[in-house]
Every structure is written in C-alpha cells, then in structure tokens.
Amino acid sequence: MEIVIEYVFLQNLFIDLMIFKTTELVLKIKGRHYFLVSIMASIFALILPIFNLAGYASFFIKILFGILLTNLCFKFSSFLSFIKIFLVFLFSTFIYGGVASFITQTFGEVTMFILLAGVAMAYFIVRYIIKFLSRRKVVQNFCYDVELEIDGKSLSCKGFLDTGNLLIDPLTSRPVSIIGLKLFSKLFGESGVFELLTKKVDVKKFKLGHYIHLDTVGKGDKVLAFEIDKMVVMGKEIIDKPMLALAYKNFQSYEMILNSSFV
Secondary structure, three states, rough: OHHHHHHHHHHHHHHHHHHHHHHHHHHHHOOOOHHHHHHHHHHHHHHHHOOOOOHHHHHHHHHHHHHHHHHHHHOOOOOOHHHHHHHHHHHHHHHHHHHHHHHHHOOOOOOHHHHHHHHHHHHHHHHHHHHHHHHHHHHOOOOEEEEEOOOOEEEEEEEEEOOOOOOOOOOOOOOOEEEEEHHHHHHHHHHHHHHOOOOOOOOOOOOOOOEEEOOOOOOEEEEEEEOOEEEEEEOOEEEEEEEEEOOOOOOOOOOOOEEEOOO
C-alpha cells in the first residue's frame, strides 16, 4: 500500500507542476514556489478522500484550496487579474486531469511512466499551441496593407515589418524589402518564375536588375534585386522607386518583408 501511495503522490506532483507551468505560460507571468505548492497539492489530493465528504462539500473545499494555491504561486494586482489567473489554473487542471483520466479509462491500469509520459506529451502540445498563437499574434500586429505599382499595374498584398531587415542595396544605397515567389509571380507572371528558377532570367528585363547578397554582411545567397515604380504602406507611407529583392520561398501569413526604415 505504501508503494501505491508513493506512486499517487508522484503522479499528482508531476501533474500539479504541469498545471502551474501552463498557467504561467498562458498568462506570460512569472510564478513562484512551484515545487513547494505542488507538494502541498499532492498531499491534499492524498488526504481529502480519507474524510469521505459529500460531492458538493468536496468540490467546495477543492475550489478553496485551489484559490489558496493560486495565491501562493502568482502575484496579482487586482481582483480581476486574480480571477483571470484562477480561471486559467482551473482550465489547466481540467486539461491534465482529463488526459490522466482518458489514459486510465482507455488503457486500464498503466505504469506510472506511461501516465506521466502522456501528461508530458499533452504539456508539450499545449506549449506548442500557445507559442504558435503568440507568434501569430505578433505577426498580425506587424502586418500592413501594401500596394505595389509597376508599369501601370497595381497589386495589393500583406507586408510584415521586420525590425531586423536592415538590408541596403549596395548599388543604389536604398533600403530593400524582400518578396516571396508567389508575389513575384503576380508581378511578372509564372514564366518569370520559371526563368528565374532555371537560371535563364535576363536581369536586364528588370529595372535596375542585379544580384545582391540577402544578408547585410555580404555573405549568404545571392538574390535578384530590382526597382519598381512605387510602394504605398497603410495607404499613407509612399515610397517612390523602392528596391525589392526576391527570396526563393513563400512566406506564411504575409507576402513580403518590409524594410525596417519604411514604417
């Protein structure tokens, strides 16, 4: 029986740590005393069934204890911020408790290693989703509506403002924005992409067409750079005769990387 209790304690300890780390990750706040509070929660989970309380009483005590744990782990500046933390804590508890229940109900009695491996896998999946959504939000916040004009042709697209794009064309000393193959094909057609990929493109067909290094230190891949007539960012920032460079790939939620000097 002692071995069973130790296993239950360790399982609860690990799951509680995952709950607190997920709460921290979702809210982007720094927690404290994780291990100590997780030990307290694990001991509570072992002791509570001894009292054989009614369902509503057990639920009420669990909520009160959850409030205590949340106060011990996280600082908050207002009642509303505490409610937010506590709700995320409850949601995280529901996720990992649900995963543990699913494993035991689906596969029956499993070893502690398998159970904890399943919980750990759920944590890494949740972590990946949170980081993915966070990156997507950052990209959306720095995406701008861009209109390109070349030879009387106007084309709208999404541009991502990259503060790390400091690329300067050595020939014209102008800042360079980077476009993908998809946007390049919209500007010059599929035949232009085919010529480029087969190394049969004539750079003279592009205004100020020439090759430059994609990075800022003169190393790395050489890419085609060229001039277009005009670029309008957010309907107000007008750049006459901007330089573009082609990256031999497509971007995900935008079609070009704006130079940091444009906005």
